[in-house]
Amino acid sequence: MIFEHSCNDTYREELNNLFSSIILLHIFFHECGHIIAGHVDKSQSLLYEYDASRKGSFAVQEHEMVADWWSTKQLFNLMFHAVNLFNEDNDEKLRILKKITILYWLSLTLEFQIFDNKHPNHPSDLSSLTHPIPTVRLYYTIEATREGISDVLLQSGLSLENADKGADIIVNAVLDTINSFLGIMNVPIDFKKFDRDVVECYMKLRDIPYEIPRDAQYLHLAPLPDGYRESIEECYRIINEQE
């Protein structure tokens, strides 16, 4: 852990210390992500993460998504190496992967909520925001996490196909736990995996760099895979039928 702790700390204090550490690392690697993605103009003055004078748009939010995504993948890689996952047997590896995924995702829930409280900006028109709303950030973090886990499993010697399958299994297994935690956390985030507005906003952010040619100098996520929209539509259809 980064922050000081004492041997008298309770289990929960230790956990909150761990959350603080992960949040600080995410803030740092998020800023690194802006550098790597080319968002920092060398002729420009300081780029503040939260700046009331900064004009928002979906293109600006896409920059934040790329920085979050890059940070998540870096941190997953670092965390897995930190716990020396590669020497563990498969069951232990799976247990640790699930635990790290839950801790990481809960940390980001706390971070986004704390920053959102401090810098409230909720106009009815989401296109004027500088950062995606916390629920959207949490939604795409699941996708970024899936990629991060898949990368680690690949490094462990799995084939690409099996690494992707393994990542799907782990992420799907932890979603219920994460939702349970949201129920007892004092946060107003109502996270539903298939909330249509959230998914639509995420897809909009993924599409935007391919609609704005002038943004070609920046690092972007790849276009959404073929069939992604169809899968989402199929999910909505099933949910509607169940309701």
Added chain:
Amino acid sequence: MCNNLNDNHKRMLDLLYAMSEPICKEKNIRLGISFPAEGKLNACVYYDHSYSSYQIQIFSDCLHLFYPIETMTDRFTKDDLLF
């Protein structure tokens, strides 16, 4: 006299430098990191031409999140944490 606050910040800075070193090498960029004492929940990044390096500043409120976290996690019980 030992200054615990500064020692702790130095330890954090050392860790962030160590963790970002591989990527800085890979991308061939120079990075400076600082924790300005100004009490803001914010971070910023810019390019410092005098040092030919990117500078990341993480303001001090980001280092003191324990209380806001505690208020959001105070309903956690030990059983909840055994996931």
